[in-house]
Amino acid sequence: MEKEVLIRVEGVSKKYCTDLRRSLRYGMQDMFGELRGKPRGHELRAQEFWAVKDIDLEVRRGECLGLIGHNGAGKTTLLRMLNGLVKPDTGRIEIRGRVGALIALGAGFNPILTGRENIYVNASVLGLRKADVAARIEEVIDFSEIRDFIDTPVRNYSSGMTVRLGFSVAALMLEPDILFLDEVLAVGDMAFTLKCLNLMRSIMDRTACVFVSHNMPLVSSFCTHARMMHKGQFITAPDEPMADVMNRYVALAPTLRSHFGDGAEVSAQLLSSRGRTVDGAETIHQGDEMILEVECTVSEPATIFFVIKTQGTVPLVHYVVEEQGQEKVFAAGQHTFTLNLGRADLNSSNYGLGVTVRRASDHAVMGKRDGLLDLVVKADLVTWSHMVRRASIIPGHGTPDALPQFLATRQGGEPA
Amino acid sequence: MSSAQGLPPRVVVYTPQAMLRAPGAMFREMLADLRRSRELAWRLAVRDISAQYRASVLGYLWAFITPLVTTLMWVFMSTAGVVKVSDTGMPYAVFVFTGTMLWQIFTESITMPQAQVTSSQSMVVKLNFPREALILAGMLKVLFGVLVKAAVLVPVVLFFGVLPDVHLLLFPLALLALVLVGTSIGLLLVPVGTLYSDVGRFVPMATQFLMYVTPVVYAMPKSGLLATFFQANPLSALILTGRAWLTGSASPMLIEFLLVVAVAAVLLLLGWVLYRLSMSVLIERMGS
Numbered sequence: 001m002e003k004e005v006l007i008r009v010e011g012v013s014k015k016y017c018t019d020l021r022r023s024l025r026y027g028m029q030d031m032f033g034e035l036r037g038k039p040r041g042h043e044l045r046a047q048e049f050w051a052v053k054d055i056d057l058e059v060r061r062g063e064c065l066g067l068i069g070h071n072g073a074g075k076t077t078l079l080r081m082l083n084g085l086v087k088p089d090t091g092r093i094e095i096r097g098r099v100g101a102l103i104a105l106g107a108g109f110n111p112i113l114t115g116r117e118n119i120y121v122n123a124s125v126l127g128l129r130k131a132d133v134a135a136r137i138e139e140v141i142d143f144s145e146i147r148d149f150i151d152t153p154v155r156n157y158s159s160g161m162t163v164r165l166g167f168s169v170a171a172l173m174l175e176p177d178i179l180f181l182d183e184v185l186a187v188g189d190m191a192f193t194l195k196c197l198n199l200m201r202s203i204m205d206r207t208a209c210v211f212v213s214h215n216m217p218l219v220s221s222f223c224t225h226a227r228m229m230h231k232g233q234f235i236t237a238p239d240e241p242m243a244d245v246m247n248r249y250v251a252l253a254p255t256l257r258s259h260f261g262d263g264a265e266v267s268a269q270l271l272s273s274r275g276r277t278v279d280g281a282e283t284i285h286q287g288d289e290m291i292l293e294v295e296c297t298v299s300e301p302a303t304i305f306f307v308i309k310t311q312g313t314v315p316l317v318h319y320v321v322e323e324q325g326q327e328k329v330f331a332a333g334q335h336t337f338t339l340n341l342g343r344a345d346l347n348s349s350n351y352g353l354g355v356t357v358r359r360a361s362d363h364a365v366m367g368k369r370d371g372l373l374d375l376v377v378k379a380d381l382v383t384w385s386h387m388v389r390r391a392s393i394i395p396g397h398g399t400p401d402a403l404p405q406f407l408a409t410r411q412g413g414e415p416a
Numbered sequence: 417m418s419s420a421q422g423l424p425p426r427v428v429v430y431t432p433q434a435m436l437r438a439p440g441a442m443f444r445e446m447l448a449d450l451r452r453s454r455e456l457a458w459r460l461a462v463r464d465i466s467a468q469y470r471a472s473v474l475g476y477l478w479a480f481i482t483p484l485v486t487t488l489m490w491v492f493m494s495t496a497g498v499v500k501v502s503d504t505g506m507p508y509a510v511f512v513f514t515g516t517m518l519w520q521i522f523t524e525s526i527t528m529p530q531a532q533v534t535s536s537q538s539m540v541v542k543l544n545f546p547r548e549a550l551i552l553a554g555m556l557k558v559l560f561g562v563l564v565k566a567a568v569l570v571p572v573v574l575f576f577g578v579l580p581d582v583h584l585l586l587f588p589l590a591l592l593a594l595v596l597v598g599t600s601i602g603l604l605l606v607p608v609g610t611l612y613s614d615v616g617r618f619v620p621m622a623t624q625f626l627m628y629v630t631p632v633v634y635a636m637p638k639s640g641l642l643a644t645f646f647q648a649n650p651l652s653a654l655i656l657t658g659r660a661w662l663t664g665s666a667s668p669m670l671i672e673f674l675l676v677v678a679v680a681a682v683l684l685l686l687g688w689v690l691y692r693l694s695m696s697v698l699i700e701r702m703g704s
Contacts, residue, residue, distance in 0.1 A: 024612060024701060027701040028608070028611065030700075031607055033434065035693060036436075037436040039431075039434055040432035080699075081430065083543075083544050085542070085543075086699050087432060087696045090432055091432070092430070093429065094427065094429050096426075098426065099544070104538065104539065107539045107542060107543050113463060113466065113467055117466075121459055121460065125460075125539060126543070129455060
């Protein structure tokens, strides 16, 4: 049996104004409208835009919705409406049950007061009674792991310690039916973050949760489903698989690209692609063999390294280009070759292929480039990848049947 | 299904509809929120009061240092003949000290609501808690200051040989009236004052001006244009009544005093409604 719907959002929109002076004037208008008993307007006034537009949403008990989208997509505005801080301009929001919000950790902390005093203040802001706080304060202090400093003024705390205290109060004190989380788990050290996640998981099946984060691994491990917001609207369907939602997120990000200096130029094309996405990224499946056709020009003898990075940032796998078991030194001039990067034992995500060209004599970097290719990997399994590996040049480049021959030999053979 | 407490879950609905459309529900919510905010208000007030004086050497003395300095200044100016003050019917120092102390209670009350909202902005825009708590906490803070002031005022008056009488029992009411009037005006200013900083600049200027048409540092003139100002100024009744009850006489403007208090009570209710209605608009425009 499906559990009851705790958050129901129907056709909700919210407009914002780009100009400060106008915004203030509209604020006055809206206030007088309230006084005259008029509902909010459906039309945009000058310099207004829909920050959130026609959002429909249902979250049941036990579900966790990951709300993703780039900065300014409207996630926080939507969350604020759900939390009752601002009114929707159109539509209707229904919230059933006790709401807990881990949004402003340590709200109401006064820097001059001690951690212990601030626990009481913070808990009070979150709607808890003094008796409840007194009963659980030791538990809160233990969870925060800052007992040694609990009677020190909060202004002497590091930002991490402040967040620990804020999280401990909010998380331990609340027993919510509905939970809003806005980027709060991104702070604190890793051990504490893991502890927080475990705590959150333990209350997950009793709550309807909305989780806003830019941390895709966190969203995919934490949420039951995800929706992508872009320019105030959902651009993914309610039942879209998580991996596809994530892909939309990364596809919309401008990839980091840098250019070569003088002395080297490399371009590459993926031969083993399963097709291109709308945004031009090559799609491959986990386990596919990745074969590149590379064209490069170097002004001096050089070695070439390829690198696969996550979302264009974190290097994941390095490839040393070699030929017949030897690191290949490319003589000055133009080269074209086919390169086998081996099987893509990568997890479902978006990756970028980058390249580094080093001078053979002193290994100085002659050129670097990110975003040579964008790769989208679809996977069914989670694997651990080898970080550094060899990539061999396939013999007989340029002859028409070299590649088919190579592939034929690979059919029954072991992967390198 | 029910929530953890075994009660049916609280259902809240947010729509673009104006809250005034359902006044009954709105007043019920106002009362419920007022009840819910009592403990939080107390907590916030304790927080602010203890933090305010913890990082200070003179601590609670600050509650009356400013009026004391003002008094000394005026006493000096009048003895030096810089200003000519008409007869006040009591030692001039007592007159000025009581006047400035009472006046300070009023100005603190009038700036309090805005100060409370501004200083809690980061909390207000991110968390949903009963907003009444901010104003209640502010009133508690002002009242704490009032207690400190009262504890100083009575001995000072006695020291100068002015004997309070049975009217002293009414004196706390005069103090409460000052807080009530100040808060009601201040609360009415919050919606516009949060949007436009002009209000925040205007208020201290206006109170400064008002002080000179209120019998704070010199007695009410008997005739002339200024006398009309003094008479028309509702604050005159408050200050005169407070001072009279403290220094052992009946209020010379009791009817006016009661009238001002009644009007202020109505304004406070109005300000409260306005404050609630405007809060969601203010949060939108304040940003985070």
